[in-house]
Amino acid sequence: MNRKGYYGELGGMFVPEVLIRTFEELVAAFEEARDDPGFQQEYQEILSSYSCRPTPLTFARNLSEYLGGAAIYVKREDLGHTGAHKINNVMGQGLLAERMGKKRVIAETGAGQHGIATATMAARFGFQCTIYMGEVDVARQRPNVFWMEQLGAQVVSVRDGSRTLKDAMNEAFRDWATNMSDTHYVLGTASGPHPFPEMVTYFQSVIGREARAQILERAGRLPARVYACVGGGSNAMGIFSGFLHDPVELVGVEAGGKGLTSGLHASRLASGQGTVGVAQGYKTYFLQDQDGQMKGTHSIAAGLDYVGVSPILSHLRDRGRVRVEAAEDAEVLEAFSLVLRKEGLIPALESAHAFAGAFREIPEMSRQDLVIINQSGRGDKDIFTIAEALGDPGWRNFLREKAEADRA
Amino acid sequence: MLESYVRKRLLEKGILLMTHLVVGYPSLDGCREMVRAMVEAGVDLVELQIPFSEPVADGPVILRANHGALKTGITVRTCLEFAGGLASQFPIPFLVMTYYNIPFRFGLDNFARVLSEKGLYGVIVPDLPPEEAEHHVSAMRKEGLGAVFILSPETSVSRMARITETASGFVYCVARRGVTGARTRFSPEIVSYLARCRKVSPLPIAVGFGLRERADLNFLRGKADIAVIGTETIRAMEREGADGVRAFMRGLV
Numbered sequence: 001m002n003r004k005g006y007y008g009e010l011g012g013m014f015v016p017e018v019l020i021r022t023f024e025e026l027v028a029a030f031e032e033a034r035d036d037p038g039f040q041q042e043y044q045e046i047l048s049s050y051s052c053r054p055t056p057l058t059f060a061r062n063l064s065e066y067l068g069g070a071a072i073y074v075k076r077e078d079l080g081h082t083g084a085h086k087i088n089n090v091m092g093q094g095l096l097a098e099r100m101g102k103k104r105v106i107a108e109t110g111a112g113q114h115g116i117a118t119a120t121m122a123a124r125f126g127f128q129c130t131i132y133m134g135e136v137d138v139a140r141q142r143p144n145v146f147w148m149e150q151l152g153a154q155v156v157s158v159r160d161g162s163r164t165l166k167d168a169m170n171e172a173f174r175d176w177a178t179n180m181s182d183t184h185y186v187l188g189t190a191s192g193p194h195p196f197p198e199m200v201t202y203f204q205s206v207i208g209r210e211a212r213a214q215i216l217e218r219a220g221r222l223p224a225r226v227y228a229c230v231g232g233g234s235n236a237m238g239i240f241s242g243f244l245h246d247p248v249e250l251v252g253v254e255a256g257g258k259g260l261t262s263g264l265h266a267s268r269l270a271s272g273q274g275t276v277g278v279a280q281g282y283k284t285y286f287l288q289d290q291d292g293q294m295k296g297t298h299s300i301a302a303g304l305d306y307v308g309v310s311p312i313l314s315h316l317r318d319r320g321r322v323r324v325e326a327a328e329d330a331e332v333l334e335a336f337s338l339v340l341r342k343e344g345l346i347p348a349l350e351s352a353h354a355f356a357g358a359f360r361e362i363p364e365m366s367r368q369d370l371v372i373i374n375q376s377g378r379g380d381k382d383i384f385t386i387a388e389a390l391g392d393p394g395w396r397n398f399l400r401e402k403a404e405a406d407r408a
Numbered sequence: 409m410l411e412s413y414v415r416k417r418l419l420e421k422g423i424l425l426m427t428h429l430v431v432g433y434p435s436l437d438g439c440r441e442m443v444r445a446m447v448e449a450g451v452d453l454v455e456l457q458i459p460f461s462e463p464v465a466d467g468p469v470i471l472r473a474n475h476g477a478l479k480t481g482i483t484v485r486t487c488l489e490f491a492g493g494l495a496s497q498f499p500i501p502f503l504v505m506t507y508y509n510i511p512f513r514f515g516l517d518n519f520a521r522v523l524s525e526k527g528l529y530g531v532i533v534p535d536l537p538p539e540e541a542e543h544h545v546s547a548m549r550k551e552g553l554g555a556v557f558i559l560s561p562e563t564s565v566s567r568m569a570r571i572t573e574t575a576s577g578f579v580y581c582v583a584r585r586g587v588t589g590a591r592t593r594f595s596p597e598i599v600s601y602l603a604r605c606r607k608v609s610p611l612p613i614a615v616g617f618g619l620r621e622r623a624d625l626n627f628l629r630g631k632a633d634i635a636v637i638g639t640e641t642i643r644a645m646e647r648e649g650a651d652g653v654r655a656f657m658r659g660l661v
């Protein structure tokens with residue numbers, strides 16, 4: 001039996017026969033690239049000259065004083081090109097696609113961050129690009145749709161199922177099953193069939209490697225805890241993988257939505273409501289009903305609004321190496337505002353979950369302790385969602401006047 | 409059991425016809441009427457799809473049928489009960505087609521046992537490659553049920569050999585790349601692909617994906633044992649109900 005791509009009982013490769021050869025080729029290409037110093041060099045070169053690596057580790061002095069517990073450091077993935085950690089993975093897969101001679105890339109996207117990163121990479125590498133995005137997400141992340149289209153990508157609005165990330169992922173698989181000969185599917189998170197969980201973790205592990213070196217250099221010791229938000233699990237796996245063999249507590253924060261008993265959340269692990277199943281090509285914890293039908297999910301952050309979760313992260317949770325918490329929408333908005341006011345940082349709503357989870361615990365920690373919070377992305381893309389959630393009157397007026405001027 | 413039925417039937421007919429419907433779409437009564445029409449028109453086997461929320465190998469028509477059926481609130485148990493009812497009412501074999509999460513959540517041994525109790529002949533699971541199917545295959549084998557696996561134009565000959573060793577009943581050869589729905593153009597590439605399948609497989613071979621009309625069946629005669637009409641069956645029902653299905657099937661055979 002083939003146990004490659006398994007993490008305990010989780011993971012695997014559950015794909016239609018027509019895609020098996022494509023996956024075998026991808027596994028081989030990835031393993032070869034990983035062992036090739038030339039590829040490594042090219043990857044590092046593109047991340048530093050085209051994106052912004054290393055990203056800084058920022059000491060949040062005001063927040064640390066305000067909360068009165070551990071000293072807070074923020075890993076600044078928001079400063080990467082296109083404004084989120086997604087670019088790390090996308091550039092790696094872009095290089096891989098080029099090596100494999102592909103001419104076209106496709107991707108699913110929820111928040112639109114991964115879609116923008118992929119469209120950007122496609123422009124840079126000269127690939128054709130199609131992005132699948134659930135209709136619900138197209139509506140709430142319009143600015144990102146605009147940019148993807150300006151970058152030359154075709155954005156396909158997916159109208160089936162829950163019309164969010166999982167449905168966009170299904171549609172990308174359908175495209176790939178047809179066009180695999182010239183197309184690479186740039187899956188955006190540490191989920192999906194093998195080798196994606198391993199490969200995306202590998203490309204994101206640069207976050208943790210940097211963060212570990214930076215905190216040792218700056219503070220001379222390791223953090224007590226590292227916090228990251230968990231959608232599919234890529235930014236969390238990226239930063240956690242730098243600390244797996246250290247005495248550092250790793251804390252993932254899922255989307256608690258409107259509360260874990262409301263049915264409107266995306267907490268697969270912390271809620272205890274996720275059960276092991278097989279969908280989207282892999283085995284992991286899903287929010288599903290008795291029969292195995294996937295449930296609808298909710299989060300204020302489109303990038304966390306996903307029904308499955310990384311099999312690697314889930315396995316680490318099961319082994320007790322990672323602790324997973326959930327933060328609710330309201331608490332996340334509060335944390336978001338606090339970070340802006342105290343530090344002048346604008347986290348993405350996804351990343352604001354990591355802050356919210358950390359803020360709950362930091363006051364109880366010793367002042368001698370350090371924590372790192374992964375700011376996986378920047379929040380200006382969320383301006384429509386955030387302004388609406390905060391009920392900002394000036395913004396509402398602006399929209400109304402804009403719309404009226406447009407109509408005239 | 410499944411294989412011997414197919415072989416026996418092949419003595420009487422050049423090519424068998426298998427159709428596909430999604431249990432509960434548009435309704436259970438609607439499904440029963442469709443099956444009656446199919447049997448009257450001479451269909452040899454029927455694939456009953458237990459709907460799943462993430463039908464990743466299916467194109468728009470069957471995808472919507474899955475979601476349409478689930479919207480009625482249908483459960484897996486109800487689907488299996490209904491399938492059992494059809495098996496006792498009509499004199500042809502019924503297979504279950506579904507995505508792996510359904511039997512996985514039901515319990516693989518339990519699923520095989522219930523299928524057997526209900527008089528069903530086997531199962532097709534399009535997102536379960538043989539590498540992941542050890543338990544599934546042994547559960548099916550224990551109950552004497554067919555575990556149908558899929559071959560594709562992307563499958564190497566050595567892999568085909570391994571798959572046909574694992575499979576029982578027949579193998580399902582998808583006629584082209586992609587998902588269900590889009591029309592298949594029957595080209596010389598398909599002829600050589602089917603010849604490859606035929607040469608490797610000790611089991612009967614079914615061909616599906618994109619078959620729409622009599623000419624497609626005529627093309628396949630002599631090259632395959634079973635022609636599968638999936639999406640087009642559902643389209644005929646959506647256009648003209650069970651009578652439409654009957655007329656469409658009669659036009660095929």
Ligand SMILES: Cc1ncc(COP(=O)(O)O)c(C=O)c1O
Pocket residue numbers: 084085110111112113114188189190229230231232233234235236302303304348350351376377378
């Ligand atoms: C800024 C940001 N953070 C986090 C996520 C969640 O994904 P993951 O869990 O893979 O890091 C997303 C997804 O779109 C995102 O855009």
